[in-house]
Amino acid sequence: MALAQLKLLVNLARIDGEVAERERKYITTIGLANGIPSEEITLLLDQHHDNIYLPDLNNEQKFQYLVSLVQLMKIDERLYQEEIRYCATVASRLGYDKAVLFDLMLHVREAMQQKEMEALQQITEQYLFKK
Numbered sequence: 052m053a054l055a056q057l058k059l060l061v062n063l064a065r066i067d068g069e070v071a072e073r074e075r076k077y078i079t080t081i082g083l084a085n086g087i088p089s090e091e092i093t094l095l096l097d098q099h100h101d102n103i104y105l106p107d108l109n110n111e112q113k114f115q116y117l118v119s120l121v122q123l124m125k126i127d128e129r130l131y132q133e134e135i136r137y138c139a140t141v142a143s144r145l146g147y148d149k150a151v152l153f154d155l156m157l158h159v160r161e162a163m164q165q166k167e168m169e170a171l172q173q174i175t176e177q178y179l180f181k182k
């Protein structure tokens with residue numbers, strides 16, 4: 052599961068042509084926290100990843116995927132249309148209405164407290180398509 056998340060993050064980071072140092076550190080931190088060896092993370096950072104398989108995720112995992120994408124998108128304090136489109140596409144693949152990005156872009160910050168994350172997760176669940 053973490054491998055798919057890292058690949059999504061790498062693709063987002065590479066949209067503007069380079070993976071900035073802050074983006075590299077963010078992706079590496081997530082990878083290490085999920086038990087992925089640093090050597091493997093380094094290899095992932097140097098590649099574009101096509102056809103990323105998204106495993107069957109529960110709502111909390113889907114939310115974590117999206118939050119990590121938005122945090123990474125905002126890390127360099129510049130938002131590019133290509134990044135927003137990419138995140139919207141991933142949101143849709145995860146089962147969200149693309150409009151979820153508006154709430155996420157307004158509320159997501161680099162460091163967030165648990166209560167903020169829980170409140171944001173409740174807001175974003177209204178954007179999930181019902182099965």
